[in-house]
Amino acid sequence: MKNKDPDLLLFHAPLLRQGMTTPKAMRDVLYALLPATGASVWFFGLSAVLVLGACIAGAVLAEWFFDNGQPRGASLGDASGVLTGLLLGLTLPPGLPMWMALLGGFVGISLGKVIWGGLGHNLFNPALLGRAFLLATFPIAMTTWVPHGGGGELTGVYASNLALPFMQTGVDGVTAATPLGMLKFDQEVTPLTHLMFGKISGSLGETSGVLLLLGGIYLWLRRDLDWRIPVSILLTVMLFSSVLSLIDAARFPSPLFSVFSGGLLLGAIYMATDPVTSPVTPRGAWIFGIGVGVLVMLIRVFGGLPEGVMYAILLMNAATPLIDRYTQPRVFGRGADSS
Amino acid sequence: MKKNESYEEFIKGIWRDNPVFVQVLGMCPMLAVTNSAINAIAMGMATFFVLVGSSFLVSSFRSWIPKQVRISCFIIIIATFVTVADYTLLALVPKVHKELGAFIPLIVANCMILGRQEAFSSRYPVRLAVMDAIGMAGGFLLALFSLGAIREILGDGALFGFDLFGENFEPWVIMILPPGGFLTLGVILLFFNWFRFKKDEFLAEVAAAERGGN
Numbered sequence: 001m002k003n004k005d006p007d008l009l010l011f012h013a014p015l016l017r018q019g020m021t022t023p024k025a026m027r028d029v030l031y032a033l034l035p036a037t038g039a040s041v042w043f044f045g046l047s048a049v050l051v052l053g054a055c056i057a058g059a060v061l062a063e064w065f066f067d068n069g070q071p072r073g074a075s076l077g078d079a080s081g082v083l084t085g086l087l088l089g090l091t092l093p094p095g096l097p098m099w100m101a102l103l104g105g106f107v108g109i110s111l112g113k114v115i116w117g118g119l120g121h122n123l124f125n126p127a128l129l130g131r132a133f134l135l136a137t138f139p140i141a142m143t144t145w146v147p148h149g150g151g152g153e154l155t156g157v158y159a160s161n162l163a164l165p166f167m168q169t170g171v172d173g174v175t176a177a178t179p180l181g182m183l184k185f186d187q188e189v190t191p192l193t194h195l196m197f198g199k200i201s202g203s204l205g206e207t208s209g210v211l212l213l214l215g216g217i218y219l220w221l222r223r224d225l226d227w228r229i230p231v232s233i234l235l236t237v238m239l240f241s242s243v244l245s246l247i248d249a250a251r252f253p254s255p256l257f258s259v260f261s262g263g264l265l266l267g268a269i270y271m272a273t274d275p276v277t278s279p280v281t282p283r284g285a286w287i288f289g290i291g292v293g294v295l296v297m298l299i300r301v302f303g304g305l306p307e308g309v310m311y312a313i314l315l316m317n318a319a320t321p322l323i324d325r326y327t328q329p330r331v332f333g334r335g336a337d338s339s
Numbered sequence: 340m341k342k343n344e345s346y347e348e349f350i351k352g353i354w355r356d357n358p359v360f361v362q363v364l365g366m367c368p369m370l371a372v373t374n375s376a377i378n379a380i381a382m383g384m385a386t387f388f389v390l391v392g393s394s395f396l397v398s399s400f401r402s403w404i405p406k407q408v409r410i411s412c413f414i415i416i417i418a419t420f421v422t423v424a425d426y427t428l429l430a431l432v433p434k435v436h437k438e439l440g441a442f443i444p445l446i447v448a449n450c451m452i453l454g455r456q457e458a459f460s461s462r463y464p465v466r467l468a469v470m471d472a473i474g475m476a477g478g479f480l481l482a483l484f485s486l487g488a489i490r491e492i493l494g495d496g497a498l499f500g501f502d503l504f505g506e507n508f509e510p511w512v513i514m515i516l517p518p519g520g521f522l523t524l525g526v527i528l529l530f531f532n533w534f535r536f537k538k539d540e541f542l543a544e545v546a547a548a549e550r551g552g553n
Contacts, residue, residue, distance in 0.1 A: 097509075111522075137513040166496075168509040 058105025090205025
């Protein structure tokens with residue numbers, strides 16, 4: 001006899017549970033990045049493992065070092081440190097010395113996240129902040145690109161990866177230009193299939209557009225990202241470059257080239273969609289995405305740098321609180337003027 | 340007792356009330372000219388001279404300075420010493436003078452110096468005022484030097500122009516640039532706050548233990 005069986009069940013809210021937690025969301029993004037990470041190892045061999053590993057180690061080290069929780073290391077559990085390290089690593093050139101990658105990861109977490117009060121309080125994307133720091137600190141090493149590998153040479157290591165801490169590499173390696181660099185400085189267009197499948201030189205994660213898109217679709221299916229942000233960024237970039245190539249097809253890149261070259265896909269799918277540093281309202285997400293797209297194209301076409309995804313996202317990160325404030329939905333039952 | 344009093348005024352500027360790390364004053368020269376140790380030292384020495392000199396004069400004349408126009412009087416005294424420092428640097432080390440540029444005349448506007456006159460020198464006898472000025476200026480010099488040294492070591496791989504790491508050193512370009520000043524200062528401030536926090540915690544523990552013992 002179930003005398004404990006009540007006639008009326010009383011619960012307090014929340015009655016619906018989504019089952020989604022921060023560690024789960026972070027792990028989902030890590031899974032989504034697996035194909036692109038695999039591709040980076042395929043194209044750049046052991047070097048990719050070294051650079052990515054150093055970034056993750058730096059990020060986790062900072063997370064552990066500045067952790068105020070009891071016991072120390074409590075904040076490591078949500079995997080966000082690993083994710084930041086991996087994202088940062090994917091934006092770095094394959095030949096970067098490991099100590100710089102370690103430093104970048106450390107700075108990204110400490111200046112990009114811990115100092116603001118930890119996960120959920122940061123204004124800027126930690127991975128991009130780490131990259132911005134590295135670019136400002138080591139401008140030469142950060143813009144030295146190794147030629148694309150044919151793929152499959154898994155044990156290859158670039159000499160520059162192994163430079164001692166605080167030292168540069170004595171050896172002058174073979175260098176190459178990225179597709180965007182070639183377009184900007186040599187007016188040379190890279191074939192689209194190379195951009196899609198990775199037969200280009202560039203940073204670790206930006207070589208294969210198709211695999212990045214695949215991860216993005218996985219995240220969208222899992223409802224881990226706000227689809228409005230990548231869609232609006234990519235549409236804006238396509239529209240912008242369509243107009244430009246209608247004006248002068250020889251000087252300006254085609255829409256598809258613009259989308260698949262550089263770090264645009266990586267940035268649009270994995271970095272701009274960071275739920276902490278992007279607007280929460282749907283209208284805000286559109287504004288944010290359009291802003292990033294316009295800034296990317298402005299920097300690429302009219303700026304001095306070949307690539308502008310990082311600065312575009314960081315600038316729009318700074319504008320996010322403002323966007324959120326002005327796109328608050330009207331509270332039901334209130335007049336339009338009382339906000 | 341008297342000796343202790345002046346020692347107190349001296350040491351508070353160096354450490355407990357350090358003008359840069361605790362009061363966060365004088366940020367303009369702090370961030371602008373500390374890209375090498377030698378520039379930082381030159382700036383610190385000039386500020387030292389100006390602060391000690393004007394504290395001495397302000398304290399000596401404190402009963403003659405009318406309260407209504409005291410700020411202008413302080414500024415005139417400070418500006419006199421700044422002019423002396425400016426021409427002295429130009430005569431002795433023209434290269435450093437050129438690098439410091441507009442920041443030497445701008446010592447006049449250093450809020451730390453005016454602040455000491457207003458808060459201390461105009462109210463206390465000469466001996467204490469000078470000790471306070473030496474302490475504050477010493478603390479400022481120390482802060483400038485530590486920032487300049489860190490930035491030069493990381494940004495150039497050198498200290499006072501001497502190579503420390505050999506020619507393969509990879510310079511941290513950002514450290515020489517303005518953001519490097521902000522970053523380094525931020526890290527040092529972080530350390531100071533952490534230290535004070537730990538000290539307060541320790542003192543509270545000691546006090547609790549004493550209460551429990553009694």
